[in-house]
């Protein structure tokens with residue numbers, strides 16, 4: 214390592230004095246102007262990780278659903294998965310090291326991980342459409358350059374597209390071609406093959422219209438590029454395409470999910486199928502309004518349920534003993550968990566918030582469906598499951614069984630198995646609706662969501678909240694869990710929990726109950742308890 218060069222260049226990317234950041238639920242995230250040094254240093258870390266794994270590593274510059282002024286960065290590991298937890302710690306140490314400590318921290322990482330500095334390294338870089346992203350990704354490149362690493366800059370891409378590229382590269386093309394063209398072709402081919410199998414005239418409209426709120430982000434650009442690969446049966450209409458308004462402002466998947474209302478800038482007629490992506494296009498939620506103007510949200514839980522119903526039917530047909538399970542977080546609506554477990558008889562597992570936890574758990578099954586309620590999720594097929602399915606699709610004599618296996622095969626190719634991907638998930642959903650001849654209303658009617666409310670509370674130090682049991686109970690501060698238990702007892706079919714956010718400087722409160730009024734009241738009372746027992750700052754939370 215050329216420490217002289219590092220010493221010379223590092224002051225060009227100075228760390229604001231006293232600033233300490235943490236590699237959180239989805240990498241570093243804060244105001245863009247505080248991130249230059251982090252980007253530069255993540256360039257270093259990506260090179261070291263690449264050398265340590267002898268594989269290509271990804272660096273994505275994005276702050277997803279955060280306001281336009283924020284930015285962030287996350288590293289992508291060799292198979293397209295999130296960065297290894299140990300390296301998250303190194304990332305935090307490196308980002309927070311004062312100038313004079315940099316050499317020591319880097320040397321320590323190299324020693325602990327036995328990094329051979331003579332090895333080659335390659336880093337793939339991508340960024341979202343934020344005004345600050347271009348400059349920040351240049352700082353990542355500066356860091357890579359100083360360590361003598363190779364890089365390829367994909368420029369503007371969605372987060373899942375960069376995950377896909379990394380996986381393609383490290384599987385020597387087995388997963389696909391590591392180009393945008395390769396991504397579009399792979400998905401479009403699987404999608405076209407799938408909907409070809411929807412041959413009955415009852416399979417929904419012959420032309421399927423879908424209105425898409427692109428959150429004024431990267432999703433709009435990439436859908437425009439991809440549109441020419443779509444078959445004529447699919448007609449997408451893009452809104453909030455970033456030409457007029459600000460990223461994520463009053464629109465996008467997070468806004469729609471949290472506020473349970475339609476985004477601004479999308480004109481929605483009764484019963485029209487609509488969806489929203491988030492700022493880096495790794496999340497999607499669907500919705501419609503009925504003839505009485507009532508808004509119906511179809512969130513990640515209902516997406517997971519639709520996909521599970523479809524996959525389970527096919528798995529039964531191909532008569533394989535493949536084990537399917539669904540992975541959720543504590544935010545999953547209670548009705549979805551009940552439907553999956555009791556009606557569908559599918560095992561459901563609850564893990565901590567953050568895709569890395571869901572992904573990890575889903576890897577334990579032949580077919581692991583995972584979704585966060587906010588619409589971030591995908592399906593993982595084990596190697597053994599994939600091999601079996603492809604074999605049945607090729608060799609089976611029985612037409613019905615072979616066709617079912619072929620559908621599964623196309624699903625495997627259509628789903629981005631590296632990470633939740635709004636574009637891929639959208640095509641999966643559109644294909645399933647077409648194949649099952651389902652309208653958006655029929656999909657929505659699978660089960661009825663329990664009314665729920667998500668709130669935030671500002672506290673002096675959110676780390677005073679300690680959680681257990683997949684974040685469903687708190688162990689600190691003292692008395693808080695007892696208070697929550699007492700409040701929950703006051704309402705029917707209710708549940709509530711709190712946890713410190715990993716992406717924002719706040720504590721999140723979630724409550725569910727038999728009516729919206731009760732869910733709102735419970736959420737409010739719990740937020741007051743957090744405010745009083747966990748060091749709330751500013752004015753106490755007000756009722757909704």
Ligand SMILES: CC(=O)N[C@H]1[C@@H](OP(=O)(O)O)O[C@H](CO)[C@@H](O)[C@@H]1O
Nearest residue numbers: 238239567568585587714715716717
């Ligand atoms: C309640 C909620 O939606 N939390 C989100 C949010 O994490 P927090 O740690 O809650 O801030 O951002 C994460 C990254 O996008 C996402 O994985 C997660 O589900």
Ligand SMILES: [Mg+2]
Nearest residue numbers: 277491493495
């Ligand atoms: Mg996102």
